[in-house]
Amino acid sequence: MKHFILFVTVVFVGLFLALLNKNDETKPQEVKPTLRVFGYSSFTGQWGPGPGLKELFEKDCECQVQYIEGSDSGILLQRLKIEGDSLGADLVVGLDQFDLQKALSEQKWRELNISGLDAYDEVKPALQNSYFVPFDWGVIAFVARKGELNQPPRSLDDLMEPELKRKIAIEDPRTSSPGMQFLYWVVRAKGEDEGFKFIQKIMDQVHSYSPTWSAAYGLFTKKQAKLALSYVTSPVYHQVEEKNNDYVALEFKEGHPIQYEFMGIPDFCKNCELAERFVNLMLSDQGQKLIMQKNYMFPIIKNVKEGTPFADIPQFKTLGDFQIPPAQEVERLLKKWSEVRRGDGT
Amino acid sequence: MSPRNLMRSALLVYLVFPFLFLLSHFHITNWPEWRELLWAFKNSFLQAFFSAVFSLLLGTWVAFGLISFTGGFRRHYRMILEILCLLPNFLPPLFTLLSILNFIDPFPMGIAGITIAHTILNFGLVAVMMANIIENKIGSLAELAYIEGSTRWQFLRKAFWPLLKNDIFLLTLFIFAVCFGSFAIPLIVGGGKGTTMEVLIYEKIRLSSNWSEAVVLAVIQSAFIFAVSFFAKRGGAAGPSRVVNLRILRSFSGIGALLLIMAFGFLGYVQGVVEGFHQISAFYELQSPLLWNFLGSLVMGILVGLLAYGSLLVIAYCWPKAWFEKFLSGYMAPSTALCCFAFLIVGTNESFWPFIKIPLAFNLLCLASLHRMGWDGVLRSLEGQITIARILGANSTQIFKEVLMPQISKRAALFAGVAAVWACGDYSVSRILAHRDVTLAMMTETLMSGYRLGLATVLSLSLVACGVICFFVMVGVGNVFSRKSI
Numbered sequence: 001m002k003h004f005i006l007f008v009t010v011v012f013v014g015l016f017l018a019l020l021n022k023n024d025e026t027k028p029q030e031v032k033p034t035l036r037v038f039g040y041s042s043f044t045g046q047w048g049p050g051p052g053l054k055e056l057f058e059k060d061c062e063c064q065v066q067y068i069e070g071s072d073s074g075i076l077l078q079r080l081k082i083e084g085d086s087l088g089a090d091l092v093v094g095l096d097q098f099d100l101q102k103a104l105s106e107q108k109w110r111e112l113n114i115s116g117l118d119a120y121d122e123v124k125p126a127l128q129n130s131y132f133v134p135f136d137w138g139v140i141a142f143v144a145r146k147g148e149l150n151q152p153p154r155s156l157d158d159l160m161e162p163e164l165k166r167k168i169a170i171e172d173p174r175t176s177s178p179g180m181q182f183l184y185w186v187v188r189a190k191g192e193d194e195g196f197k198f199i200q201k202i203m204d205q206v207h208s209y210s211p212t213w214s215a216a217y218g219l220f221t222k223k224q225a226k227l228a229l230s231y232v233t234s235p236v237y238h239q240v241e242e243k244n245n246d247y248v249a250l251e252f253k254e255g256h257p258i259q260y261e262f263m264g265i266p267d268f269c270k271n272c273e274l275a276e277r278f279v280n281l282m283l284s285d286q287g288q289k290l291i292m293q294k295n296y297m298f299p300i301i302k303n304v305k306e307g308t309p310f311a312d313i314p315q316f317k318t319l320g321d322f323q324i325p326p327a328q329e330v331e332r333l334l335k336k337w338s339e340v341r342r343g344d345g346t
Numbered sequence: 347m348s349p350r351n352l353m354r355s356a357l358l359v360y361l362v363f364p365f366l367f368l369l370s371h372f373h374i375t376n377w378p379e380w381r382e383l384l385w386a387f388k389n390s391f392l393q394a395f396f397s398a399v400f401s402l403l404l405g406t407w408v409a410f411g412l413i414s415f416t417g418g419f420r421r422h423y424r425m426i427l428e429i430l431c432l433l434p435n436f437l438p439p440l441f442t443l444l445s446i447l448n449f450i451d452p453f454p455m456g457i458a459g460i461t462i463a464h465t466i467l468n469f470g471l472v473a474v475m476m477a478n479i480i481e482n483k484i485g486s487l488a489e490l491a492y493i494e495g496s497t498r499w500q501f502l503r504k505a506f507w508p509l510l511k512n513d514i515f516l517l518t519l520f521i522f523a524v525c526f527g528s529f530a531i532p533l534i535v536g537g538g539k540g541t542t543m544e545v546l547i548y549e550k551i552r553l554s555s556n557w558s559e560a561v562v563l564a565v566i567q568s569a570f571i572f573a574v575s576f577f578a579k580r581g582g583a584a585g586p587s588r589v590v591n592l593r594i595l596r597s598f599s600g601i602g603a604l605l606l607i608m609a610f611g612f613l614g615y616v617q618g619v620v621e622g623f624h625q626i627s628a629f630y631e632l633q634s635p636l637l638w639n640f641l642g643s644l645v646m647g648i649l650v651g652l653l654a655y656g657s658l659l660v661i662a663y664c665w666p667k668a669w670f671e672k673f674l675s676g677y678m679a680p681s682t683a684l685c686c687f688a689f690l691i692v693g694t695n696e697s698f699w700p701f702i703k704i705p706l707a708f709n710l711l712c713l714a715s716l717h718r719m720g721w722d723g724v725l726r727s728l729e730g731q732i733t734i735a736r737i738l739g740a741n742s743t744q745i746f747k748e749v750l751m752p753q754i755s756k757r758a759a760l761f762a763g764v765a766a767v768w769a770c771g772d773y774s775v776s777r778i779l780a781h782r783d784v785t786l787a788m789m790t791e792t793l794m795s796g797y798r799l800g801l802a803t804v805l806s807l808s809l810v811a812c813g814v815i816c817f818f819v820m821v822g823v824g825n826v827f828s829r830k831s832i
Contacts, residue, residue, distance in 0.1 A: 012645075012648065015641060015644070015645055016645055016701070041777070041783070041788070041791065041792045041795060042792055042795040042796045044782065045783055045789075045792035045793075045796070046632055046635050046783070046789070046792070047792065047793065047796045047798065048792075048796065067781070067782060068781045068782070069777070069780070069781055069782050069783070074552050075777075075778065078551065078552070078555065078687075079690070081555065082687065082690070082691055083690065083691070083695075086694070087695075102555075106555075166452045172533075174549055174552065174553055175533070175548075175552060207452075207453075207455075208453075208455055208534065208535060210534060211530075211533045211534060212795065213795070214791075214794040214795040214796075214799070215534055215794075217797065217799075218444055218794065218799045219444070219447065221799055222444055222447070222614065222618070222799075224444075224447050224453075234797070237797045238797075241625070241628075241797070241798075242624075242625070296797070331553060331554055334553055338541075338549075341541075342385070342541065
């Protein structure tokens with residue numbers, strides 16, 4: 001008995017220590033400052049731009065980069081609020097425009113001094129903010145498979161076509177950023193009253209409101225849905241990684257919403273200067289290229305996408321002016337959406 | 347205070363810790379709207395009720411099939427069929443759900459959709475548990491009834507239902523509680539009209555950062571399950587274990603139903619795996635993270651297994667005590683998000699702490715399920731022996747070491763193995779409590795959130811492998827401890 005317990009304990013503790021040692025590789029081996037970047041999982045994960053950016057940064061920063069994963073942008077904010085400076089984040093990556101107001105009201109942020117960027121016109125309004133800077137952007141659009149639809153929709157109203165009944169995969173605006181973008185898109189394009197009437201009508205067309213983009217897109221790639229609310233850049237993923245040209249983003253006459261992903265430095269940062277340098281790296285040509293290729297989103301800097309499949313993506317008409325919606329406004333729209341979804345509204 | 351009382355109190359504090367902590371941390375400033383609360387409660391109740399009833403009906407039918415395979419080489423078929431039954435519990439819910447959506451097209455969203463998904467997820471577990479109940483509790487009687495010439499219908503009416511109705515109620519209550527607290531399925535297929543208490547809790551946290559209302563909702567939810575369990579009666583005691591002839595109940599059509607559901611249900615999954623294999627070269631450059639995350643899953647699974655094994659043995663050591671039994675049968679953990687945030691706020695989250703906090707949180711979330719799954723039944727069947735040992739003068743420690751441990755170690759390890767399997771497939775707990783991908787399940791989720799559903803599906807196979815390893819490690823631990831105790 002004793003020998004058995006000893007054997008099992010030794011083996012298990014060995015495995016555990018090996019694992020801890022592996023996880024602690026990200027900690028400074030010598031006395032080097034550590035930049036702690038708090039981001040969502042698909043940014044910091046193996047397939048995201050995080051590891052590449054870390055490698056680039058560590059080459060000449062005399063420091064170590066440590067990522068802290070926070071699931072998605074909603075959870076990022078909750079954790080920032082709850083854990084505060086005990087989280088030890090020097091830089092927060094991955095907030096969208098709907099999170100900004102909330103982030104500003106719940107945390108203090110350092111002002112960023114970003115100038116001289118040769119940014120796209122669509123991005124310039126988003127650069128006006130003093131506390132957050134976008135590092136990529138995407139045009140929200142419906143993605144379809146070529147030849148699957150007799151009449152691919154060309155406007156929001158076309159989504160009501162009978163052949164799309166229960167065949168549209170959309171994200172839930174309460175839990176997903178693209179879902180919120182869709183709600184905002186409809187309200188902006190049609191006005192609030194008409195927009196919510198449209199939302200009510202489209203409930204019958206929607207296959208499901210998925211909690212995350214990945215679930216909605218999974219339904220689409222599994223052919224459960226004929227359309228998925230995603231990004232103009234989504235077909236590029238299939239083209240590059242799967243050598244599959246069957247996917248296409250559909251342009252709507254109303255113009256498309258833009259999703260920006262922002263980063264900001266919280267006021268409680270410990271290695272603030274390193275955080276600023278990391279921000280600069282993410283906005284450099286090299287950083288932008290990496291983010292574009294790994295995140296499948298547009299770079300904010302011009303000329304980065306030249307010579308890549310992203311350059312061939314047709315330019316869609318967008319909704320235009322950038323707004324940071326007040327947190328109360330976002331909450332009010334979501335509450336109204338929930339009522340319509342339950343069958344209580346309009 | 348005696349050691350048993352101390353341990354009872356410690357376990358109770360551990361289980362109610364998230365409630366106590368959150369209630370003290372987030373002061374209750376406002377209550378949820380009654381209309382909203384009643385509506386979510388109604389949805390939770392309806393979907394859980396129908397899910398439990400349909401899981402029970404389908405599960406019992408499949409159980410009649412499973413009991414056809416007893417003794418001799420048929421036991422091996424039985425084991426394969428039981429693994430098939432439990433397969434939906436091995437995989438992250440999204441995979442199972444995508445597979446279900448693949449073969450029910452168009453899929454009805456709302457309460458009906460949640461019920462279908464829950465039924466398909468749980469009927470296998472019910473089947474395995476029901477088959478065990480039949481064999482252990484009315485096996486000998488079924489054999490006798492068959493010899494005496496009773497018909498199946500007569501046996502079902504005169505023996506099966508009267509003798510097993512309390513067990514059936516407890517089993518239904520177990521599935522009801524699982525479905526009542528389910529989160530991922532109602533969120534995906536519930537639609538707006540199927541918003542449940544769990545989804546409402548999540549909405550409160552995520553949308554309006556309204557933690558106090560979220561905590562109140564969680565307390566109401568748990569209090570309801572506690573109240574329902576309070577009226578549950580004990581099941582009958584198990585008879586001596588031997589291979590019995592169950593011809594009177596067995597039905598091969600149950601196996602047909604199981605195979606049919608699995609074939610259709612998992613066709614989509616198999617397709618996903620095949621598609622994913624085309625991109626398998628992407629894993630080449632990630633051999634190291636794959637290996638480490640596999641190790642992370644193993645460690646996490648085994649830690650959860652050991653913790654569950656220990657917790658179940660602590661429950662056994664503290665058994666019997668009326669209030670303690672009532673508490674355990676009625677206890678329902680708070681929602682996953684609330685529980686994890688409670689652990690997140692306490693202390694640091696650096697270094698090895700995620701490896702402590704994740705198993706602690708996961709054990710807390712699944713202990714009530716393990717208890718209701720049959721651990722309470724195991725302990726109740728030994729109460730007679732405990733009483734006799736006590737009358738003969740044995741103290742609590744002697745009773746535990748000499749009487750209970752040799753008999754319960756294997757079963758405790760079996761339940762702990764199930765917890766380890768669940769832990770291997772989980773990413774919701776670790777996503778909140780870990781700072782980076784430390785397990786295969788987290789890696790799978792990261793892949794899914796970056797277009798790579800095919801690769802994620804392939805990777806989920808290794809989750810199954812990891813779960814099987816953890817399960818057998820726990821079974822081994824149980825075997826060794828039971829042998830060495832004698």
